[in-house]
Amino acid sequence: MSAIKTLRLLMPQWQGGGNNPAYSLGARLLEWLAPKGSHPTIEVPIDPYHSTSIKKENGIIEQSALLKQLEDATTIIHQHHPQKIVVFGGDCLVEQAPISYLNQIYDGNLGVLWMDAHTDVTTPKDFQHEHAMVLGNLLGEGDPAFAEKVPVKLNPKKVMLGGLQETMAYETEVIQRLGLRHVGPKELSKSSNSVIEWIKEEQISKLFIHIDLDVLNASLFRSLLFANPYQDPKIFDGVAQGAMTIPELTRVIQDILPLTEIVGLGITEHMPWDAIHLQEMLEQIPILKE
Secondary structure (H helix, E strand, O other): OOOOOOOEEEOOOOHHHOOHHHHHHHHHHHHHOOOOOOEEEEEEOOOOOOOOOOEEOEEEEEHHHHHHHHHHHHHHHHHHOEEEEEEEEEOHHHHHHHHHHHHOOOOOOEEEEOOOOOOOOOOOOOOOOOOHHHHHHHHOOOHHHHHOOOOOOOOOEEEEEEEOOOOOOOHHHHHHHHHEEEEHHHHHOOHHHHHHHHHHHOOOOOOEEEHHHHHHHHOOOOOOOHHHOOHHHHOOOOOOOOOHHHHHHHHHHHOOOOOOOOEEEEEEEEOOHHHHHHHHOOOOOHHOOO
């Protein structure tokens, strides 16, 4: 296929994020809500949700299915040879193929702004869900089965974590050992200066912005994993949650637009609970299936 400037991917992947089918509808609604641009959206094929045959392989839930879907996404990207990529997810692992490709074509100089309540540098010894390992994979750590699929690893100096409030001990160790820059929501609520300084100091001319929507405050933006109205919020005790607002996140992005070229954007972890529960209700009405 001929090259295109911007490839838009819809990847409603659910297996990497706790086997939750809500990720799929969330991805589709994100793509529907977004401006359409001048290029069509291509959907990465995802195995349908199944609750009865979940497998754990090498400590990872649905590792084989996730590796196959990573391969499919990579194939689609290479078929189109884009200069830029937008991806709508799905769990955070959907961004491995786009970031890996872009870092390769930009000679290992891609900058990555990781706007997320979590570091995503976990390993299989710490966790069983692959979406929490994607940034580690891209840095050459994380899950070895996925890290080996990254031909050019990210330069740690060109990665910045935004929106973190707290980290586990093993996450802190990775941050300190690799020297990953990070800035919390309190500082970002006042100013984008830390991000601006990082872009200037590291001379980042090409940037991928990762937005895990859980970087937002779940009491203000309700379409998040932590905000399911039919779930006891206590089950997330001890799990880091976001604290940013949509205007703050938007301002950070607007502030850096004049400084660098945005060549990639990933938006993930959208859990539109009202729409999800309404869809479940509609499924129970026979006349709608006639």
